Every structure is written in C-alpha cells, then in structure tokens.
Amino acid sequence: MAARTTDGNGVPVPQRLLAAATRLFAERGYDRTSVQEIVEAAGVTKGALYHYFGSKEDLLQEVYSRVLRLQQERLDAFADADAPVEERLREAAADVVVTTIDNLDDASIFFRSMHHLSPEKNKQVRLERRRYHERFRALVEEGQRTGVFSTATSADLVVDYHFGSVHHLSTWYRPDGPLTPRELAEQLADLLLRALRP
Amino acid sequence: MAARTTDGNGVPVPQRLLAAATRLFAERGYDRTSVQEIVEAAGVTKGALYHYFGSKEDLLQEVYSRVLRLQQERLDAFADADAPVEERLREAAADVVVTTIDNLDDASIFFRSMHHLSPEKNKQVRLERRRYHERFRALVEEGQRTGVFSTATSADLVVDYHFGSVHHLSTWYRPDGPLTPRELAEQLADLLLRALRP
Amino acid sequence: MAARTTDGNGVPVPQRLLAAATRLFAERGYDRTSVQEIVEAAGVTKGALYHYFGSKEDLLQEVYSRVLRLQQERLDAFADADAPVEERLREAAADVVVTTIDNLDDASIFFRSMHHLSPEKNKQVRLERRRYHERFRALVEEGQRTGVFSTATSADLVVDYHFGSVHHLSTWYRPDGPLTPRELAEQLADLLLRALRP
Amino acid sequence: MAARTTDGNGVPVPQRLLAAATRLFAERGYDRTSVQEIVEAAGVTKGALYHYFGSKEDLLQEVYSRVLRLQQERLDAFADADAPVEERLREAAADVVVTTIDNLDDASIFFRSMHHLSPEKNKQVRLERRRYHERFRALVEEGQRTGVFSTATSADLVVDYHFGSVHHLSTWYRPDGPLTPRELAEQLADLLLRALRP
DNA sequence: AATGAATGAGCCTTCATTCAT
C-alpha cells in the first residue's frame, strides 16, 4: 500500500528481506550471514530490517514458519483425500519429497540451523514439526490397523525413517541427476510402501 | 611420555582438545563454539591448541576424519565377511546405526557443520564419504545381480535412502526411547531389507 | 553537521582518526601502532573506525594520499609559474623542503612504512609518486634543453638525488638546529642549483 | 669448531641465522618477520637461536653493527689515503654508494627498522653513525679550509644532503637501470663535487 | 517509515619467549 514499502518490481520490503535471508542462510549458513549482507541483498538498510523484524533470529523463525505451514497444509490435503490408505500414504510420501526439492533452500536451513534458535522458539518449532509427524504417523497406523501394512516396525520408526531420508535430500539431491523430482519422489515413496508390505 | 603433554589423567593434549571440540561442536554448533571455550574445556591455553592444530577448521576436519575412518573400517569388515549377501547387508546396515548412536556427537556435527569446511577440505571429506557409499552400494548391487534383492529401485537411491535416515538419527534418536540401540538398529536394517524384497 | 560525528571541538570523526593515526604511525611505526591505540587517541571505539575505514591499511593509505595530493598541488603551482626555469626549480626545490618539515610525521611514515601496503595499494601510491617525480624532472630537463643547466648528469638522477635527501629530512632534521626551515630549504635548493651549473 | 654448529656446507649456526634474518628483515620488515620464519630459513630450531642471541632485537642490532663496521673501515681507508682532498672525497662519496648497493638489504633494514631498537641500543647505533658522519664531514671541511670547496653551505648540511640520497638508494635503485653501480656512484659523487665548486 | 553512525563485546590467530628435558 504505502509507496515506500515496495521497489520497482513491486515486492514489499518484508518479503524482499525474507527472500534474501532465505537464499543467504541456505548458501552460507545462518551464523555466516551478516545482517549487513541481508539488507544489501534486499536493497534496503538496516533500519528497515529492524523496523519489520525484531532480530536476526526472527527472520530465521519466519523462514521456518513459512515452510512448516506449507508442508502441513499439503499433508492435510493428501491425508484427508478419499482414497485407499496405501494410496493416500504414497501420495503424501511422494509429495513431501517434491515440495522439499522445490524448496531445497528452506530444507537445508531447517536442518542445519534449527539449533540456532533460542530455547523457546526452538520449542515452538518442534511442536509444529511434531504435529506434522503425528499426522503422517496416523496414516501408517491406519494402514497397520486395517491390515494393509505390516506391523513388524512401529509406525513411529517408519515415519522417522522416511523423513530422515527426505530431510537429507538437500545433501545428496542433484538437479542434474537421472531422475526428475517427481520420478525420484515416486521411487522413494515406493521404497517406503515396499517396506510396509505385510 | 613427555610430562607436559598430559595432565593428571594422562590424556595427551591433542586428544583432550579433540574430545572437547567434539562435545562442544555437537552441543552448540561449530560457529557458536569459540576457540576460547575449547581450550578451557581441555584445560590448556590457546597457544597449545595452535601448536597442534593449524586452525579451528582443522579441528573440525579431524573430527570428521576420525569418524569416517572408523566407519569405513567397520563397513569393510562386514562387507568382506563370509556370508550370504542379505546377511552381510543386514549386518552392515545395522552396525552403522549402532556406531552412529555410539558417536551421536560426531554424527550431528557431521551433517550440520560440514558446510563450514573450506572448499578444499570439503572436497576431501566428500571423497572419503563417497568411498564409503560405494562400498555399501556394491553390496546392494551384488544382491540385485544375484536376484536376492529387487531391482525396482536403483542401488544408489537405496543407499541414500538408508543413510539419510541414519544421519538424521541425531535429530530424532532418544536414549530414553523404548528400544535399545541394537534393537533400533535391527529394526531399521529390517526396514531396508523388507524394501529390497523382490 | 550531525551531532554524533564530532566531539566538543567539532572535528569530524574520520579526521580525528586520521590525525591520531598519523601521529602514532610516525611516533612508533605502523606495525607497532595498534588499532586500539588509534581509537583511544581519537576518542572513539573500534567500530567507529571500521565504519569509516575498511582496514588499518586503508588508514595508512589515506595518510599517503593526503600528503601526495598536497605536494603535487604545490609543485604544479611552482612549475607553472611565469619565471625563468632556474627560479622555478629553485622555488620548487625549496618548497618541498619546507612542506616536508611542516609535515615531518607524514614524511617519516612515508619512507618507513610504505612497504607495509599491499602490493595493489603500493602500486597506486608509487604511481602517484611517479607523477610527482616526472613533473619535477621536466623542470630539470627544460633547463638542460635551454642550456641553463649542465647535462653532465641525467635529469632522473638529479631528481632522485634531491628527493632522497628530502625524504630523509625526518631522520636528520632537528627543529632546534641553527637554521629556520626556510633557511634550510634555501640552502638545499642552492646545493641543487650549484650542482646543476654548467 | 664444534661439529654441531655447522651444517653440510660448513657455515656456523650464528652466521646462518644472521644471514637468514638479514634477508627476511629486508624482504618483509622486522615486525613482519617471525622468529619461526628465521629459524626455518636457517634450518635450525628456536632453541638454537636463543642459545646464540638473547632476543630477536639482538639479531637486528647485529645486522646494524656489521654494516656499520664495514662502512667505517672503508671510509677510514679512503679518507686516510695520500691524495688531494677532492679526490679523497670523491672516492669516499662514490664508495659508499657502491657498498650500499652491494648491501642493499642491510641498507633498507637500517633506515626502515632503526626505530624498532630499544632506546639504549638505538643510542649506541646513532653514536656509531655519528662517528661515520664526522669522518666524512672532516673531509668536506678540510676542502673548505684549503679553498678547494665552496663555503656557501655548511659541511654538516652537505654531508646530510649526500647521505640522505645514498640512504634512499634502496627505494629507487634498480639493478636493471642504465648504469652500473660504479657508474651510478661516480655520477652521484660528481653531483656532490660540482655542488661544492667554489 | 527509514537512516546510518556508533557501540562494545567477542572472535580467531600470531608470536616472542621460557623451560624441562
């Protein structure tokens, strides 16, 4: 609205800051990114940053909130769909891979910089993550209860196993690899489903 | 031997420094650990640290080298054993879980701080990791070739899937969980083997 | 203008820093002067120094640039004057002595600390010095061409001879000597002119 | 004598240290040369250095003493020769140029690092320099007294003028210049003598 | 809404010197 909060291309200052911070945090890590670099990349001054964000840490938390919100929404949609549980799980398991690849910056920040948050903020983020984990686990349990999935391994462990791999994508995924993100996602979902065969 | 290189409990200075650094890096991250804190924890002065290590970064690399060496040795032993391939893979897959839990500090440093290494050192570490990955992959491929494992998923992907989970153990493993490290390891190895069933 | 950039006596912070650095560099040498000492002498904090100067070395270069600019301006004025060449050379040769004595600090920094500059900056300073040397040499050559000065010695050598002495003034000049700066300057200019007699 | 004080090429340890220090001090300055670098260049260890020299500063003073001794001896020889005073002065003035060029390292150390000496050592070095200056001045005065040289400029000033140039040789002398050291020396001596013409 | 000068604490590293062996 206010003329001064956007630049030529019309993106509001807070978004510009968030985008710059995301890219830089992923590129060189939270501690190695200076506030000065962020404001320069966003084309504003320090005063502006501290006008919109209380601290550098707040910026990090915003990055987290954004990605968590996105993933939770998508998971809820897949889980609530009207389809057999094995299909719903497969779709959800594949989707988290695709969206992780689409937001690889956020993902790498997430798992490398979470310990930089203050205890209380850390706690809040963990809570949100927990909710996400629970929803996914519920799907596995549903399948186990209905006999579609093996009960050899606890649902908790299965979920941690799958997410561990997904979270590590930022380490080993290569855009120039032989598979498209969607193909890769389907293969990983397939691995999960095969492991769950009774 | 030399009196000055050890303290009361007889541990040489370099080892003391390495142990202190490992603990602190895992506890609060590489960038958040000051050289001052390390030397205080080790009970020496800064000069002593720089007498043995060229830089703070060298200390980090030493931590990596040590854990990589250990894991490579163990993997080689399991892979070269005289047993059916599915047993060898199961043992290897379980063992890496147990040793990762035994050295959870090293593991969390590994995947959170590797990007702090200079390009040159990073490259060397990646090379050593690659060698480890290859050895493991060779096991999977052997099983696929001999028809014991499914070929639905490429061996590369299977290995990344398993190690992604293992490397993330430091995020989700809880010593007070319901399973002992060995039990947990067997369950994860089982998940892998089940996914590989033809 | 801004209240914070000056102190009680109204001198802006950058100037205060430059003045303090000049005095200290001359007093104890570049390497023996700590940034801490400079900011204390200027009555500011380290952060302020690094707000205005990129490094301690930049401070040194500023000192050089300032004195070089001053001397070049004066030389140009004398050389362009409307008078016989022997008078113009005499005036220029004497003036550089007087201004060197007036800025003895800068002079001693100049010839003792120039090798502390990075190659890049060193090159730039040498370039500026070269320009100064050339202008002076042109005067000598003009006199040689018109038969006023002897051609027994190359103009280049004559200039180096004179400036060598001038640059060393900080080593042997004593304010309590028998001659005033102006008298000393005239005697040295006279030595030069006498050496140039045909 | 002792077997251990020399290495393969038979140069005693103290000399090796002195040679290494001279080269390094000239190359990068006194403060920027570490004791570690000196002992490495000399092929010995720190303990050895501190066995022969009390401190890093002692090493610097030794460099000074050596060059001063050499120049004083040569000046005395030229001044005491049996020849007209203008010839003796010309020879001495030229010789100091040649020996300065031959020992450019020592010369540049001398005038860039003298202020690094402690007050008492500094005083001693200045005293030796003073003796050298006096001997040279006596030659000029002798010529002035006997009417061979002009008395327009005091002998003191003439000597400072000449030595200023000579000491600055390390700044502007280039081995690949158009003149050999001897030719350059003769030209500079000529400049001095021409300036002294009655 | 935004600026940018200034702070002050902290960081990694260097180094001359000592001393038990």
Place this chain on the structure above:
DNA sequence: GATGAATGAAGGCTCATTCAT
C-alpha cells in the same frame, strides 16, 4: 648445545543491535 611444547598477551577485525534524526 639444542629441542619443541606451552604460555599469555595482544592484535586486527566483525557484527547484531541501538538511537538520534
């Protein structure tokens, strides 16, 4: 004669944050 591990003080520099404007 000579070693080299260890000290302890200092050095240059960075940076998140504040605040008068």
